[in-house]
Amino acid sequence: MGKWMDHLTEVLPEKQVMTELADRHSYSFDASFGEYMPEAVVQVKNKHEVASVLKLANEYKVPVYPRGSGTCLSGGPLPVHGGIVLDMSQWPEEIDVHADDLIVYVSPSVRTGDINQAAEAYGLMYAPDPSSAHVATIGGNLAENSGGPRGLKYGVTKDFVIGLEVVTPEGEIIKTGGQTIKNVTGFDLTKLIVGCEGTLGVITEATLKLMPKPPAVQTLMVSFDDVRVAGQAISKTLTSGILPSKMEFMDQPCIQAVENFRPAGLPVEAAAVVIIELDGRPEAINVEKELVENIMKEIGATRTTVPETGEEAERIWHARKQVSPAIAKIKPTKVSEDATVPRSKIPDMLDRLNEIKEKYDVEVVVFGHAGDGNLHPNVLCDKRDQEEMERVELAVEELFQAAIDLGGTLSGEHGIGTMKAPFMESELGEAGLDMMKRIKDSWDPNNILNPGKIFPEKGQKLVLRNE
Amino acid sequence: MGKWMDHLTEVLPEKQVMTELADRHSYSFDASFGEYMPEAVVQVKNKHEVASVLKLANEYKVPVYPRGSGTCLSGGPLPVHGGIVLDMSQWPEEIDVHADDLIVYVSPSVRTGDINQAAEAYGLMYAPDPSSAHVATIGGNLAENSGGPRGLKYGVTKDFVIGLEVVTPEGEIIKTGGQTIKNVTGFDLTKLIVGCEGTLGVITEATLKLMPKPPAVQTLMVSFDDVRVAGQAISKTLTSGILPSKMEFMDQPCIQAVENFRPAGLPVEAAAVVIIELDGRPEAINVEKELVENIMKEIGATRTTVPETGEEAERIWHARKQVSPAIAKIKPTKVSEDATVPRSKIPDMLDRLNEIKEKYDVEVVVFGHAGDGNLHPNVLCDKRDQEEMERVELAVEELFQAAIDLGGTLSGEHGIGTMKAPFMESELGEAGLDMMKRIKDSWDPNNILNPGKIFPEKGQKLVLRNE
Numbered sequence: 001m002g003k004w005m006d007h008l009t010e011v012l013p014e015k016q017v018m019t020e021l022a023d024r025h026s027y028s029f030d031a032s033f034g035e036y037m038p039e040a041v042v043q044v045k046n047k048h049e050v051a052s053v054l055k056l057a058n059e060y061k062v063p064v065y066p067r068g069s070g071t072c073l074s075g076g077p078l079p080v081h082g083g084i085v086l087d088m089s090q091w092p093e094e095i096d097v098h099a100d101d102l103i104v105y106v107s108p109s110v111r112t113g114d115i116n117q118a119a120e121a122y123g124l125m126y127a128p129d130p131s132s133a134h135v136a137t138i139g140g141n142l143a144e145n146s147g148g149p150r151g152l153k154y155g156v157t158k159d160f161v162i163g164l165e166v167v168t169p170e171g172e173i174i175k176t177g178g179q180t181i182k183n184v185t186g187f188d189l190t191k192l193i194v195g196c197e198g199t200l201g202v203i204t205e206a207t208l209k210l211m212p213k214p215p216a217v218q219t220l221m222v223s224f225d226d227v228r229v230a231g232q233a234i235s236k237t238l239t240s241g242i243l244p245s246k247m248e249f250m251d252q253p254c255i256q257a258v259e260n261f262r263p264a265g266l267p268v269e270a271a272a273v274v275i276i277e278l279d280g281r282p283e284a285i286n287v288e289k290e291l292v293e294n295i296m297k298e299i300g301a302t303r304t305t306v307p308e309t310g311e312e313a314e315r316i317w318h319a320r321k322q323v324s325p326a327i328a329k330i331k332p333t334k335v336s337e338d339a340t341v342p343r344s345k346i347p348d349m350l351d352r353l354n355e356i357k358e359k360y361d362v363e364v365v366v367f368g369h370a371g372d373g374n375l376h377p378n379v380l381c382d383k384r385d386q387e388e389m390e391r392v393e394l395a396v397e398e399l400f401q402a403a404i405d406l407g408g409t410l411s412g413e414h415g416i417g418t419m420k421a422p423f424m425e426s427e428l429g430e431a432g433l434d435m436m437k438r439i440k441d442s443w444d445p446n447n448i449l450n451p452g453k454i455f456p457e458k459g460q461k462l463v464l465r466n467e
Numbered sequence: 468m469g470k471w472m473d474h475l476t477e478v479l480p481e482k483q484v485m486t487e488l489a490d491r492h493s494y495s496f497d498a499s500f501g502e503y504m505p506e507a508v509v510q511v512k513n514k515h516e517v518a519s520v521l522k523l524a525n526e527y528k529v530p531v532y533p534r535g536s537g538t539c540l541s542g543g544p545l546p547v548h549g550g551i552v553l554d555m556s557q558w559p560e561e562i563d564v565h566a567d568d569l570i571v572y573v574s575p576s577v578r579t580g581d582i583n584q585a586a587e588a589y590g591l592m593y594a595p596d597p598s599s600a601h602v603a604t605i606g607g608n609l610a611e612n613s614g615g616p617r618g619l620k621y622g623v624t625k626d627f628v629i630g631l632e633v634v635t636p637e638g639e640i641i642k643t644g645g646q647t648i649k650n651v652t653g654f655d656l657t658k659l660i661v662g663c664e665g666t667l668g669v670i671t672e673a674t675l676k677l678m679p680k681p682p683a684v685q686t687l688m689v690s691f692d693d694v695r696v697a698g699q700a701i702s703k704t705l706t707s708g709i710l711p712s713k714m715e716f717m718d719q720p721c722i723q724a725v726e727n728f729r730p731a732g733l734p735v736e737a738a739a740v741v742i743i744e745l746d747g748r749p750e751a752i753n754v755e756k757e758l759v760e761n762i763m764k765e766i767g768a769t770r771t772t773v774p775e776t777g778e779e780a781e782r783i784w785h786a787r788k789q790v791s792p793a794i795a796k797i798k799p800t801k802v803s804e805d806a807t808v809p810r811s812k813i814p815d816m817l818d819r820l821n822e823i824k825e826k827y828d829v830e831v832v833v834f835g836h837a838g839d840g841n842l843h844p845n846v847l848c849d850k851r852d853q854e855e856m857e858r859v860e861l862a863v864e865e866l867f868q869a870a871i872d873l874g875g876t877l878s879g880e881h882g883i884g885t886m887k888a889p890f891m892e893s894e895l896g897e898a899g900l901d902m903m904k905r906i907k908d909s910w911d912p913n914n915i916l917n918p919g920k921i922f923p924e925k926g927q928k929l930v931l932r933n934e
Contacts, residue, residue, distance in 0.1 A: 100702045100811035123708055145651050156649060158658075159626065172898040180807045181839045182623060182879035184612050184662050185887075185894055186921055187903045191625075191658040195651050212708040235567045241590055241679040283750035342646045344567035372648045412649035420652075427652055431639040435910065436654045442909035443902065454653055 004060035005040055008084075011052040016043045016090075027085040030072045032419060033335075033464055038065065038079040043090040047165065047173050047204040053086060054202070055171035057448045064448055066198045068108070068140030071132045073336055074417030076144055076197050080452035086202065088139050094205075097122055102210045103162065103179060108139030108203050112146075115208065125213040127154035130413070131321060142203050145195030147413030149246040152371035153279075154211075156413065158194045163207035166193055169200065169444035179207055192439070197415050198450040200443050214279035217245070218289050219313035221305040222296045223270035227251060230272040231347035233299050234370050237276070238343065240295055242288050246277040247371030249346075253330075254323050254367045261326035264319035270302065274370065275320055323367045331363065331380040333389075335396060335464060339403030340374040340412030352402040353377050360395040362388075374412035389465040397462055401426070421456040471527035472507055475551075478519040483510045483557075494552040497539045500802075500931055501885060505532065505546035510557040514632065514640050514671040520553060521669070522638035524915045531915055533665045535575070535607030538599045540803055541884030543611055543664050547919035553669065555606050561672075564589055569677045570629065570646060575606030575670050579613075582675065592680040594621035597880070598788060609670050612662030614880030616713040619838035620746075621678075623880065625661045630674035633660055636667065636911035646674055659906070664882050665917040667910050681746035684712070685756050686780035688772040689763045690737035694718060697739040698814035700766050701837050704743070705810065707762055709755050713744040714838025716813075720797075721790050721834045728793035731786035737769065741837065742787055790834045798830065798847040800856075802863060802931060806870030807841045807879030819869040820844050827862040829855070841879035856932045864929055868893070888923040 008017050018024065018041040028035045039062075044050050057064045063083035070077055079085050091109035098104065099122040106115055113133035116126040129148035130136060136146070142164075147156045154160075163177035166189075177183055177190035193201050224230040234247055250258075250273050255266045267273060276292060278285045289306065296304050307313040328334050341349045350366065357364045368376035377399060381392045400410055400423050410420050410427055425433050437455055440447075475484050485491065485508040495502045506529075511517050524531045530550035537544055546552050558576035565571065566589040573582055580600035583593040596615040597603060603613070609631075614623045621627075630644035633656075644650055644657035660668050691697040701714055717725075717740050722733045734740060743759060745752045756773065763771050774780040795801050808816045817833065820842075824831045835843035844866060848859045867877055867890050877887050877894055892900050904922055907914075 098809075098811070099706055101809040102705060103809070123706070145655075147649050147651075151649060155626070158655070159622070168898070168902060174896065174899040174902060176899065178876050178894075179809045179874045180841070180876050180879065182614050182618060182807050182836075182841045183876045184880055184882050185877045186883060186891060186900070187667075187906060188612075188625070188658050188662055189899075189902060191655050195655055200654075212705070212710050215708060238569060238679070239566055239590070241682060243679050280747065281751035281754055283754055284748035287748055287750055340647045340649050342565075342568040342570070344565070369649075374647075374649045407646045409645050409647050409650045410652045412647065413651055415651050416653060424653060429641065431635070432641040432643065432656075433653070434639075435635060435641060435656060438909040439654060439906055442905040 004056060004062050007056055008040060008042060011056055012042055012049055016045070027067065027079065027087065030070045030075060030077050032073050032075045032417065034075060034078055034418060036079045037082065038085040039082050041085045041087055043087045045091050047167055050086065050167040050202050050204060051171040051173055053084065054167055054169060054448065057084060058170055058446050061446055063451050065450055066143065066202050068137035069135050071136045072140060072144060072415070072417065074411070074415035074419055076415055076417050076453065078418060080418060089137060097210070099124060101179065104208050104210055106138050106206050106208060108137060110138050112136055112138050112141050119210050120213060123213055124210040126160065126208060126210055128157045128160055131324065138206065139203055142194050142206055143196065143198040144415045147369065147374065149248055149369050151369060152247055153243050153245045158191055160209045161190055161194050161206055162209055164190050164193055164203055165205035166201035166203055169449040177207070181209065197417060197453050199440060199453055200449065216282040216285050217277055217279045218285045219307050219316055220276045220289065220292055221316050222274045222276065222301045223267045223303040224272045224274070225270065225302050227272045227350050228347040229300050230274050231350055231370070233274055233296060233301065234346060235344050236299055237292060237295055238371070240291065242291060244276045244371065245279040246275070248275045248320055248368070249370035249375065250320065250323060250367045251365060253365040254327060257326040257330055257365070258319050258322045261329055262322055264315055264322070266319055267303065275316055327365050327378055327380060331382055333381045333383040335379040335381065335392060337377050337396065337399060338374060338412045338414040339377070339400055339408060339410060341403055341406045341408035343373045345406040345408065346370055346373060346375070348406055349375060349402065353399065356395050356398050356402070360391040362392055362395045373408065383464065386465055393462055393464050416454045418453060419462060421454060422460045422462055424454070424456055471523060471529050474523055475507060475509060478523055479509055479516055483512070494534065494546070494554065497537045497542060497544050499540050499542045499884065499886060501542060501545055503546045504549065505552040506549050508552045508554055510554045512558050514634055517553065517634040517669050517671060518638040518640055520551065521634055521636060521915065524551060525637055525913050528913055530918050532917055533610065533669050535604035536602050538603045539607060539611060539882070539884065541878070541882035541886055543882055543884050543920065545885060547885060556604060566591060568646065571675050571677055573605050573673050573675060575604060577605050579603055579605050579608050586677050587680060590680055591677040593627065593675060593677055595624045595627055598791065605673065606670055609661050609673055610663065610665040611882045614836065614841065616715055616836055618836060619714055620710050620712045625658055627676045628657055628661050628673055629676055631657050631660055631670055632672035633668035633670055636916040644674070648676065664884060664920050666907060666920055667916070683749040683752055684744055684746045685752045686774050686783055687743045687756065687759055688783050689741045689743065689768045690734045690770040691739045692737065692769050694739045694817050695814040696767050697741050698817055698837070700741055700763060700768065701813060702811050703766055704759060704762055705838070707758065709758060711743045711838065712746040713742070715742045715787055715835070716837035716842065717787065717790060717834045718832060720832040721794060724793040724797055724832070725786050725789045728796055729789055731782055731789070733786055734770065742783055794832050794845055794847060798849055800848045800850040802846040802848065802859060804844050804863065804866060805841060805879045805881040806844070806867055806875060806877060808870055808873045808875035810840045812873040812875065813837055813840060813842070815873055816842060816869065820866065823862050823865050823869065827858045829859055829862045840875065850931065853932055860929055860931050883921045885920060886929060888921060889927045889929055891921070891923055
């Protein structure tokens with residue numbers, strides 16, 4: 001070990017290499033579960049440094065774990081086998097908008113929210129809006145293929161990437177895709193690398209697609225006294241010729257939690273609310289707003305609130321963003337899931353979640369991007385209570401199975417990482433998983449880049465308890 | 468050879484195996500260049516038959532060439548190394564719309580236009596609209612990641628595929644993706660296989676995304692007396708907050724050809740026309756129509772025609788569709804290209820095309836999906852004239868180089884196939900191409916599935932002349 005560490009300071013400026021325990025500790029966890037201590041942390045600032053680190057890592061067979069700001073909910077940056085954490089957050093920030101081509105070039109360290117802000121100066125929009133956009137880096141978003149509320153109408157991170165500069169696991173610098181929207185020159189490595197959770201390459205630059213910013217938005221908040229009806233209202237709207245930019249769901253415990261945390265005037269008596277955002281030309285939105293109000297009345301909503309000012313609308317969306325911090329106040333530990341089902345199965349999934357809650361006597365609250373079937377059931381618990389955590393593990397396992405049973409998937413937007421790896425084969429089958437593994441093995445023969453993620457290790461099981 | 472052929476009739480019903488010369492001849496060409504005779508043609512009708520053929524092919528090391536209706540413009544289905552053509556066109560047709568989930572399940576033999584028609588019955592739309600949608604199969608569209616005019620606003624085939632059933636090159640049946648819009652469970656094999664030109668798997672079922680059909684459309688036809696200004700008008704529109712569903716370009720020779728072929732009232736005096744389609748709510752379209760008219764007046768268009776009835780608009784779009792057959796009347800051979808550049812580079816690309824035309828004294832006409840930079844320069848020639856074809860080869864090579872120089876790509880929507888393989892390394896670099904090859908090798912170790920496509924063979928060059 002000593003030898004590769006000495007070699008590190010030869011290929012990188014000394015102050016970019018950290019080996020002190022205190023420094024390493026800050027890189028031992030992310031926003032998910034588990035703590036793993038790396039042996040060294042390196043702060044890279046250009047593609048050549050990344051290439052040098054990866055070549056060295058291959059020479060000494062040391063694992064390398066790329067990391068942005070560490071907001072990952074599935075363990076993406078966790079150094080589960082020690083080795084080197086590749087901290088990308090100190091990379092010089094670059095946001096270069098080419099308005100005429102409707103594209104922007106960004107460096108991996110840029111915060112996602114800043115990209116949209118830069119685009120707005122040109123009347124343009126970068127659509128993906130994960131809730132962590134104000135802290136998370138675009139590099140992390142690309143690695144995990146992050147989603148967000150606007151995914152309903154506009155798609156997720158992957159849908160907005162047209163080109164990448166990537167350092168391969170063996171340290172070669174390649175370009176994928178390009179600067180054009182249409183491109184069928186060979187295999188789509190761009191869309192393979194986006195969402196690979198940092199296992200196939202380190203992204204050092206990205207070319208993202210921008211679009212004209214819709215000139216107007218309109219929010220509606222709809223209350224229901226039955227969660228199933230709220231679920232049905234979503235399918236009903238989407239089959240009525242209307243495609244809202246956002247359709248978010250919150251159940252009663254979430255509403256209650258937000259009101260206890262920072263009162264926002266949400267309807268605490270409602271069993272659930274659906275918050276809708278329409279965007280487009282004001283003339284079109286006025287028509288769609290009335291159509292949505294009628295649909296909601298017909299299907300049995302108890303109330304539809306239509307904020308009249310931008311500030312009122314902002315207050316509702318702010319309340320939605322407070323769900324995560326608010327429910328974190330209820331109990332010390334929050335297991336945040338993102339199992340996703342076909343839209344029409346949302347009412348069934350809500351039923352299954354209710355059954356699971358009863359069966360294992362665990363506290364489950366539900367919110368999320370219901371418009372695209374991407375719910376976020378959160379199990380609230382206390383990780384110091386080993387007996388409770390055992391029940392939580394069983395509940396989470398059953399929750400994954402429920403999503404798969406209903407034709408859904410383990411993860412809509414958080415990624416597989418460490419936690420969901422044991423369940424991959426149940427969704428993909430042995431042959432399906434093998435085809436993924438073949439790509440990994442052919443690109444990274446020494447298994448250097450982010451090992452221990454996506455692919456289950458022998459005998460691996462879901463563990464939320466401390467060892 | 469005899470042995471594998473005997474074996475074929477053991478794994479498939481006899482009448483699905485064709486070895487007569489006359490039958491094989493119909494499968495020796497597509498809509499591009501070159502004729503290659505297969506040794507056998509098999510008509511497969513279910514995934515198990517596909518799996519059996521591929522397992523047998525691996526046993527005997529015989530190449531297998533999947534084929535839809537053979538409309539490919541880049542040689543995708545050509546059996547360049549003989550072997551077996553896998554005819555997918557006789558597969559039972561299945562179009563199963565699940566309106567509540569906004570998805571449709573289709574079998575590979577279905578014609579793409581029929582999918583959109585089935586969706587319309589539910590007020591929904593399947594957006595990708597390649598010009599060959601009335602003949603091409605969705606299987607071929609998936610293999611090639613076909614585009615079309617509506618790609619400007621809605622994206623290409625790949626953007627509408629959420630799940631696949633695939634037979635791997637070694638004959639394993641796998642599922643990729645699923646039924647949900649958001650899905651980050653492992654590597655995105657779906658988007659890797661779509662556009663792989665049939666080299667990584669045989670698609671036996673696809674789950675496609677549908678969307679609400681926009682309630683109204685409005686066409687505008689804009690004339691210019693300068694092609695460069697026409698090119699600028701495209702960028703100008705797109706940076707004015709308007710995203711049309713289509714923006715098509717035709718230069719004067721194309722306009723002239725259509726009017727000579729089937730008169731449609733196009734402005735023959737114009738240097739170029741841009742045909743625009745806006746879609747959405749009628750209230751919004753009315754506003755956007757006026758905005759576009761103003762932009763065109765400001766930038767120096769000579770005339771903007773706004774058809775008042777659906778029939779008039781239909782006549783304009785029909786004229787656009789006639790370009791390909793119309794220019795085919797000018798000279799016996801048509802080399803149809805689809806090199807694509809960033810939108811802002813369209814005027815420069817038009818200049819470069821003009822230079823190439825002069826330099827090699829060849830006839831080049833230009834039309835295409837200019838809104839996304841995807842022009843179709845067509846070189847009109849006579850393949851019996853060897854001297855002319857030599858100049859055409861040089862002109863086409865320079866045209867590819869021009870696209871790459873301008874930050875563009877070899878192919879926007881037609882694919883690499885046989886013709887463009889020799890130019891892959893100049894766009895991707897050695898390491899970039901190697902990463903693609905690693906995937907191919909790991910999935911298809913015996914190089915059974917569609918060999919001779921995408922990856923250049925030793926010493927391969929562009930050849931349009933007959934040997």
